[in-house]
Amino acid sequence: MTNFVHKNILHTKQFSKEDLETIFKTARDMEDVISGKTSGWQLAGKIMASLFYEPSTRTRLSFESAMKRLGWEVITVAAAKSTSLSKWESLEDNAIINAMYSDILVMRHPEAGSVQITSDATEKPVINAWDGANQHPTQALLDVYTILKERWRLDNLTISIVWDLKYGRTTHSLVFLMWLYDNVDFRFISPVELKMPEKVITFLKDKNIPYTETTDYKSGIDNADVIYVTRLQRERFTDISEYERLKNDFILTNDVLLSGKPDITIMHPLPRVNEVDHEVDALPNAAFFRQAENGVPVRMALLYLLLKD
Numbered sequence: 127m128t129n130f131v132h133k134n135i136l137h138t139k140q141f142s143k144e145d146l147e148t149i150f151k152t153a154r155d156m157e158d159v160i161s162g163k164t165s166g167w168q169l170a171g172k173i174m175a176s177l178f179y180e181p182s183t184r185t186r187l188s189f190e191s192a193m194k195r196l197g198w199e200v201i202t203v204a205a206a207k208s209t210s211l212s213k214w215e216s217l218e219d220n221a222i223i224n225a226m227y228s229d230i231l232v233m234r235h236p237e238a239g240s241v242q243i244t245s246d247a248t249e250k251p252v253i254n255a256w257d258g259a260n261q262h263p264t265q266a267l268l269d270v271y272t273i274l275k276e277r278w279r280l281d282n283l284t285i286s287i288v289w290d291l292k293y294g295r296t297t298h299s300l301v302f303l304m305w306l307y308d309n310v311d312f313r314f315i316s317p318v319e320l321k322m323p324e325k326v327i328t329f330l331k332d333k334n335i336p337y338t339e340t341t342d343y344k345s346g347i348d349n350a351d352v353i354y355v356t357r358l359q360r361e362r363f364t365d366i367s368e369y370e371r372l373k374n375d376f377i378l379t380n381d382v383l384l385s386g387k388p389d390i391t392i393m394h395p396l397p398r399v400n401e402v403d404h405e406v407d408a409l410p411n412a413a414f415f416r417q418a419e420n421g422v423p424v425r426m427a428l429l430y431l432l433l434k435d
């Protein structure tokens with residue numbers, strides 16, 4: 127991609143290693159803007175349409191915070207029922223109108239492919255903020271940025287990914303970015319019902335990237351540098367008794383962590399339910415709140431790179 131101006135951000139596979147370097151270097155600069163160390167990055171007059179047709183706390187508010195930190199404006203949709211999509215307006219017509227009122231569209235929608243439909247309907251840049259069972263590329267960007275900040279490298283890492291690997295789309299997006307780095311070894315820890323989907327496994331096999339799959343939490347984090355925990359997504363289960371049967375099976379506690387390196391970086395895209403016990407929060411290597419905070423400089427960097435001309 128290299129030149130970001132007016133590009134769409136739809137999926138993680140579009141990024142090269144050089145793209146990530148550019149985004150992360152700009153995100154470092156944006157941290158200085160946030161802390162007030164530097165200024166001059168603000169560009170007047172841009173408007174972001176913040177289109178969230180599915181619930182969100184971190185993604186929507188960090189995008190809107192990023193826009194405001196850059197001195198720009200935001201118009202917001204925080205629920206599908208408050209828009210004319212609830213009156214059966216098509217995604218295409220909705221996109222054309224939203225693009226007339228803004229310079230960039232950030233969109234979350236429950237249907238896979240919906241953000242692509244929106245970007246096909248407008249010349250304005252569109253950022254995917256999570257489209258159904260598909261991807262969450264900006265979450266993956268901030269996850270990789272967090273790994274870089276916490277471990278000081280992106281090569282030579284063992285990353286254990288835990289729990290709902292079937293529906294946990296952030297884990298798929300993370301794999302589709304981390305494969306760009308050398309010597310990254312994945313461990314997938316989950317019950318068999320929630321294994322990593324075939325599309326991710328096939329991708330790793332095609333790229334010759336090492337991975338292992340296990341149902342055993344403790345052996346799965348042995349000697350890992352990073353543990354990435356996901357939430358069991360109750361809303362994706364058609365049979366709620368299946369959710370009730372599984373919900374307490376993989377809970378990260380200080381006892382489980384005794385099987386890992388003492389400094390293992392603990393990540394979670396949040397929100398969490400019960401899968402990371404609150405006793406873990408006090409550990410210096412519990413990085414999940416810093417990870418959420420990193421959403422602002424990373425999203426500032428993306429918005430800046432897409433809109434700066």
Ligand code: CP
Nearest residue numbers: 182183184185395396
């Ligand atoms: N991690 C994440 O996407 O959080 P939200 O659903 O709150 O945006």
